[in-house]
Amino acid sequence: MMNENIEDINYKEVIEYSLEPLIVHSQLKIIYINKAAEVFFRASREEVIGQSPLVIFKDTSKPAITKRISGAYNKPAEIIEETVYRMDGTSVDVELYCHPIKIGNIKAIQTYVRDLTEKKQLEKIQGEINNKINELTATIVPLLGGIAVLPLSGAIDQDRATKLLQLVPENVKKHKVSKLIIDCSGIHKIDALVTDYLFRINNVLNLLGVQTIITGLRPQLAINVVELGINLEGIITFSSVMDALRFSGVEYTIK
Incomplete structure (x- = not known):
């Protein structure tokens, strides 16, 4: 050497x-x-x-x-x-x-x-992708009689949560929804941020005369709710979307 x-x-x-x-x-x-x-x-x-x-x-x-x-x-x-x-x-x-x-x-x-x-171009592309994902995140699925489902999945960060709060009320009004089922079963992690925004959305929809039902809740969500001091009174929850539909008078037969 x-x-x-x-x-x-x-x-x-x-x-x-x-x-x-x-x-x-x-x-x-x-x-x-x-x-x-x-x-x-x-x-x-x-x-x-x-x-x-x-x-x-x-x-x-x-x-x-x-x-x-x-x-x-x-x-x-x-x-x-x-x-x-x-x-x-x-x-x-x-x-x-x-x-x-x-x-x-x-x-x-x-x-x-x-x-x-190149870095700026990649950041711009990533930003456009994130915006599209956020828009899709807030896409609701209309069912019958003014009932719709909002399926949430993946990780939810500050940007995505803010977009949800902005777009969900707009989409609810657009589709003339009177009852929205927010399904949380696909969320990777339900932390204080997610919990806070779920209840913010619930409060906004209540002001619009829309009943909110939350499904797919996990034990961690209940813990976060207590830690944040959020009042659960008046909020309807079910373990699954099917249970929420039955409560709403909608029966689906699985073939």
Whole structure:
């Protein structure tokens, strides 16, 4: 095994061949960019070197960036997200991290630029998927005589619970529901958040003149109700949807 002295490593080669754009600047003047930075900023290093690092930022961001740069000569700055401009005028969201370095006796700053375009696109797609899931979550199934079932399943977080509170009353009015059976048997975990929103939905529907029946309750729900101090008086519960339908005067024959 080779035992090379780490001091023999050519760090200029290390940053030159880095896949992430790297910029070195001192006294508000860019003195070096690597190949990845040339590709990212869509300009040759000859076009970039000598310019101020502030040129890539929006005017509204420049005062804060100037302050950030002045502090980075002494210690690494925190990672931030910013919108920057390439040399062709196109904008892109990036993550920036910079830290102090020394080039001989000159104090300088090395800045890493990470393109967030793909990350932002994935977040947007995931957000659209979550919105669609939330909408489907609040889909009610109309049955007979103004009776409908709202089957809940999977995990319910704050966003999904908020969407339920928003969309269920709208869907109830849309389908002219007078009695809604909320079935909780498919929920993975019934915690304080779920319990709170179930009873918020119940209260809103009561104000709309809709009777709510909750089915599929588990022992943990009763514990959470007590812990939250929620009054169960007036709330009808059954162990299954079938029991709730029988109570409502609807009989289904399973063939």
